[in-house]
Amino acid sequence: xxxxxxxxxxxxxxxxxxxxxxxxxxxxxxxxxxxxxxxxxxxxxxxxxxxxxxxxxxxxxxxxxxxxxxxxxxxxxxxxxxxxxxxxxxxxxxxxxxxxxxxxxxxxxxxxxxxxxxxxxxxxxxxxxxxxxxxxxxxxxxxxxxxxxxxxxxxxxxxxxxxxxxxxxxxxxxxxxxxxxxxxxxxxxxxxxxxxxxxxxxxxxxxxxxxxxxxxxxxxxxxxxxxxxxxxxxxxxxxxxxxxxxxxxxxxxxxxxxxxxxxxxxxxxxxxxxxxxxxxx
Numbered sequence: 001x002x003x004x005x006x007x008x009x010x011x012x013x014x015x016x017x018x019x020x021x022x023x024x025x026x027x028x029x030x031x032x033x034x035x036x037x038x039x040x041x042x043x044x045x046x047x048x049x050x051x052x053x054x055x056x057x058x059x060x061x062x063x064x065x066x067x068x069x070x071x072x073x074x075x076x077x078x079x080x081x082x083x084x085x086x087x088x089x090x091x092x093x094x095x096x097x098x099x100x101x102x103x104x105x106x107x108x109x110x111x112x113x114x115x116x117x118x119x120x121x122x123x124x125x126x127x128x129x130x131x132x133x134x135x136x137x138x139x140x141x142x143x144x145x146x147x148x149x150x151x152x153x154x155x156x157x158x159x160x161x162x163x164x165x166x167x168x169x170x171x172x173x174x175x176x177x178x179x180x181x182x183x184x185x186x187x188x189x190x191x192x193x194x195x196x197x198x199x200x201x202x203x204x205x206x207x208x209x210x211x212x213x214x215x216x217x218x219x220x221x222x223x224x225x226x227x228x229x230x231x232x233x234x235x236x237x238x239x240x241x242x243x244x245x246x247x248x249x250x251x252x253x254x255x256x257x258x259x260x261x262x263x264x265x266x267x268x269x270x271x272x273x274x275x276x277x278x279x280x281x
Contacts, residue, residue: 004139004142005139008135008136008139012128015128015131016125016128019124019125019128022124023118023122023125026114026117026118027118029110029114030111030114030115030118033107033110033111033114034111036107037104037107037108037111040100040103040104040107041104043100044097044100044101044104047093047096047097047100048097050093051090051093054086054089054090054093055090058083058086061079061082061083062079062083065079197227198226198227198228198232198280199280200280200281201279201280202279202280203277203278203279203280204222204226204234204277204278204279204280205275205276205277205278206220206221206222206275206276206278207221207274207275207276208220208221208270208276209221209255211270211271213260213267213268213270213271216259216260216262216267217249217257217258217259217260218246218257218258218259218260218270219255219256219257219258220255220256220257220258220278221254221255222254222255222256222278223251223252223253223254223255223256224251224252224253225253225254228248228251228256229248229251230248230249230250230251231247231248232247232248232280233245233246233247233248233280233281234246234247234248234258234278234279234280234281235278235279235281236265236270236276236277236278237276237277237279238269238273238275238276238277242265243265243266243267243269243270243273243276244260244261244264244265244266244267244270245260245261245264245265245281246258246259246260246261246278247259247261
């Protein structure tokens with residue numbers, strides 16, 4: 001039980017450490033991104049100030065050059081070249097500002113992704129806390145189940161000891177059961193080979209003693225000892241010819257009385273025959 005508690009506490013500690021390290025990494029990334037964004041904003045402000053100063057200086061210089069244009073055409077051309085150079089620098093500054101703006105947007109996107117990762121890590125931490133809470137709540141039930149299993153094991157061990165002690169006294173009973181088994185097998189074999197029953201289609205040859213066609217009864221010298229039972233139905237044949245059909249009405253151990261079924265075959269031939277074949281239907 002102590003090992004289980006130690007394992008659960010270790011898992012919980014590992015989950016908390018992983019979650020803390022994830023949050024710390026995300027926070028460090030966010031701080032670095034904010035520092036880069038601050039530096040970029042400072043650089044943009046400096047560039048904007050420089051651009052404004054350049055524009056102001058350009059305007060003043062153009063005004064002075066216009067006033068001096070009358071004095072020197074050469075200086076005017078030089079000023080024109082300087083204006084062109086300043087325009088080029090202005091375009092370069094604009095391009096740099098545009099690039100910095102794009103970088104700012106990318107940093108903003110990265111910050112947003114880090115925020116999403118931070119929210120996901122928070123959800124994972126909450127899930128881990130719920131798992132730890134469920135495991136902590138299930139510990140008492142596990143302890144109770146372990147106690148029940150221990151009790152069951154003790155009970156089974158006691159039963160095994162009782163069985164082991166009883167096995168020592170089973171030799172006599174085993175011999176009795178063995179003799180009973182041998183007698184049962186012998187009886188079954190005898191019953192199988194003597195087979196005091198009839199299967200459908202089986203033939204029994206008999207000599208009938210009495211026939212009364214007026215009452216439709218036939219007395220046969222076979223009975224229960226030969227497998228005959230009440231309501232059994234037989235086809236009566238002689239010399240390969242179908243004579244009639246009968247149903248056992250009454251049966252004793254060594255004889256039975258059969259009822260001749262009407263409208264089937266020719267029962268009148270029974271008076272002419274001395275031997276009959278009964279086929280169980």
